[in-house]
Amino acid sequence: MLNTFTVLALTAGLLAAPQTNLFADDPVPDDPIPEDPIPDDPIPEEPEEAVEVSIEKLTSIEYRPGQELPDEIAELDGKTVTIEGYMAIGTLEGVQKFELVPEPCECGRSKVQHFIDVTLTEGTTTFTPGRIELEGKLSVSEVEEDGFVVSLYRLEIKSLDN
């Protein structure tokens, strides 16, 4: 039903080649014994299972800059999450940042807790007016610039991939 953006936020690290001998028929080098023995094949870490988080939970909190966040929100910091929402109207095309918001309109939404700042590590934005689903790493903390809290929630995703 949704315009689902498949985002593979944490898999990049798992794609690093394991240290196995892929060329067993290669001639043996002069010094076949490395100083550091090659370890056994590492057991790949299981990708962290994404926690489903509703954007309404994040954006419905009462918050003022400097105020401590509710535990159930603060404990999401650093977690891999899936979250649905809308690209803010006016999102630029072809950039690596956009704001995810709970409603498709501006609708009186103006406080810092009403926005999730999304960063794409690969690829760029294409504005989609419908509801979208994202998966990535969520950061929850105040980011201050020049004395103003400019961000409370940040989501790092790999790309938007229709």
Next chain:
Amino acid sequence: LIAAGGLLALALLGAHAAPRPFQTAPTAQESELDKLLRVAKTGKAPVRPQAARRIVRLWNGAGEPERGSIIERLLTEAGPTNATLAKLGSALVEVMGEFEDTRLRARLWTAVDDPDFPWRPYAARGLAAGALDLEHGRFVALLTDPIGPVRAATIGALEALDARAQAPAVRALLADEVGAVRRAAADLLVRWGHDDALWFLFEELGRDDRFFDRPTGREARYKAERQLKTHLGDLGEYDAGHGPVRNAGALAALATAIEARAGARPELPPVARASAQPIAGEAIGLELRSCRRGEFFLRWTRDDRLLVGQGTPAIVELAPGTTARLLVVGAAQTAKVERRSFGSPGCDIELLHWRPADNTTVWLVSKGPAAVSDLRPAALGEFYRELVSSLPRGASADPRLDHLRERALAALASIGGPLE
């Protein structure tokens, strides 16, 4: 049209800069007030309210003549007309009522009295924050304002005035078509000792409705949960993230607690009841959200029903085959529209939800501060004309259906332009 669309796309791109705190560079000799005004007007959206709030704090902490200077500066910034006031943006408009200055309040009232002022809800909230007894009658008149957020703001004004004699008028808003207004009314009534209104907030906890892909019921649950916590404290095992089935035990426990405090659950008006069943067969949706002409949530289902509103909608039985015919028209017209978004950021939007099969596609028309001709693509206009022709017109006892076609046409005209 395509060329016009391209220009609009450029406008849209320019109107919403990449996230950064300030869109204009500070100057070396800028005063604190200058800086706060600049950020409140042109900063990134989340910092504008913070900057505006700091101007209030700056004024609160100042002595004379600095206080007077701040007010004179705000009056200068507000300019002589509603058009100049609108240019300040919503954040500054929202705090202007808090400076205890009759001239600033008069500017806000002029704005609230102007149905085309884009920040009416913000102006109403600004006035509510510093409501004066002599404004009592004007606030009471706003309880029936056509814009839901203005009605909600007015409830806040009555609380600030402690206008308990208006409890019957506030009670009438428990049957408002806008959930936020119902919740604000219930919240105030409970504060005034009308504990039976707790049941209206409780009812929202059990909502599980959607408007196409948007979980409107979940949104309502979170908001009602927050309000109920202020009255009841801990809500036990209740979790607004879950629907009524998973919360059944928690809801039962809460109902027992509320009954002990407020008495038996009263009969709620249909609009305030949590949806008993999910809506099936949504095929076409028209979502009109105009800060000038109100909000409309219209759905056409495959079994020829027109649903009006969110939550528990009003239902109109359409002639057999109506939705099938509209789907044919819609398929032909939407196929002509190459892009899916038009316009620039603003508080007036049209959203077409199109679900001919399992997936929903959305088209957006958004009206920014500047008037733009031919904002809506002609093909969408053709389709909307067909959709609107299926809406009931004339008087109805149900406020959601009362002159629905006429009101929807006015909203469409206000956003994307007239359909003619």
